[in-house]
Amino acid sequence: MPNHHHILTAALGLAVCWFSAAPVQARDASD
Amino acid sequence: MQRFSRVLQASPTRSSPAPATAVVLLEGKALHLASGLHHTATWRVLTREQLVAEQRAVFIIVIQLGKQGADMMVDYEIPANASSGTLRIQDQDGKLVFKSEESWRSSSGSRATYARLYGGLACRDGTEMAYRYNFYGRSSESGACARPTFPGKDSALEW
Numbered sequence: 001m002p003n004h005h006h007i008l009t010a011a012l013g014l015a016v017c018w019f020s021a022a023p024v025q026a027r028d029a030s031d
Numbered sequence: 032m033q034r035f036s037r038v039l040q041a042s043p044t045r046s047s048p049a050p051a052t053a054v055v056l057l058e059g060k061a062l063h064l065a066s067g068l069h070h071t072a073t074w075r076v077l078t079r080e081q082l083v084a085e086q087r088a089v090f091i092i093v094i095q096l097g098k099q100g101a102d103m104m105v106d107y108e109i110p111a112n113a114s115s116g117t118l119r120i121q122d123q124d125g126k127l128v129f130k131s132e133e134s135w136r137s138s139s140g141s142r143a144t145y146a147r148l149y150g151g152l153a154c155r156d157g158t159e160m161a162y163r164y165n166f167y168g169r170s171s172e173s174g175a176c177a178r179p180t181f182p183g184k185d186s187a188l189e190w
Contacts, residue, residue, distance in 0.1 A: 005067055008096040011103035012064075015118050016053050016074040018129050019091055019109065020039045 038112055039074075043088040046172040047162035054090035056082050061093045061106075083148055086158035092144070111163070113141040142190035150183025164190065 039053035053074040057065045068076045082090060088111060095106040103120040116134030120127060145163075154161050154176035164181060165171040168189055182189040 005064070007098065007103065008064060009068055011096050011105055011120060012055065012068065012076075012093060013071070013074070014103070014120050014127065014129075015093070015105040015107065016039065016055060016091065018118065018120075019107075020037045020053050020073065 038109060039089060039091055041089060041111070043111060043159045043163040044166035044172060047159065047166075047174060050087070050089055050159070054082065054087050056090050056092045058092055059094040059106075061096050064096065079148070083152065086149070086155055086160040088145075088159035088163035108140070108144065110141040110144040112136075113138045115140065139187075142187045143184065145190050146182065146184045146187045149181040151180055153180055154178065 040050055042049040052070075052072070055068075055074055055076045056079060057068075057076060058079070065076060065078065070076065077085070077087070077090075090109075090111070092108040092110070093105060094108065095104075097104050099119075101122065105118040105120070106116075107118060108115040113136050114134060115137065117132045119130040119132050121130065122128075145160075149160060154164065156176050157174045160181070161176050162172075162174045165173050165175075165177050168182075169177045171177065
């Protein structure tokens with residue numbers, strides 16, 4: 001299932017790019 | 032208040048060095064994908080053993096990757112900023128749109144994750160985890176280990 005695997009790899013890469021550029025927010029003090 | 036900085040390439044504290052690349056840890060239903068995923072210039076996929084050996088504090092745990100219709104879904108946890116949730120990636124007329132779904136913040140969940148990964152292990156000076164533990168556990172900016180081993184699940188409040 002190479003296509004499926006490539007899609008998942010792309011999703012992982014996109015997620016990492018998204019979170020690498022996302023703003024840092026103050027930690028929530030509440031649990 | 033938001034500061035425009037990078038979550039996965041940010042320092043674990045204000046005084047510690049920032050990682051050069053994002054670190055990804057695969058767990059749960061995403062674990063079986065590890066063998067087929069390769070490092071790139073911007074991210075590294077580490078096994079749990081590698082992550083712990085490097086004593087990384089800033090990383091994303093990917094628990095599940097999949098598709099829902101035409102959308103790609105990523106279930107994640109980022110303990111460094113106490114966030115978890117699902118990221119939906121949509122292709123809207125050729126433009127990728129990211130939507131954060133079911134996202135939540137939990138500092139107790141973050142402490143539990145660090146305790147699960149590092150509890151009882153020897154601390155090494157100057158690592159991301161040494162800075163992180165000192166900053167949140169001891170209110171110190173030092174990278175010198177405040178105690179020889181990290182606290183475990185039974186004493187998660189020390190994190």
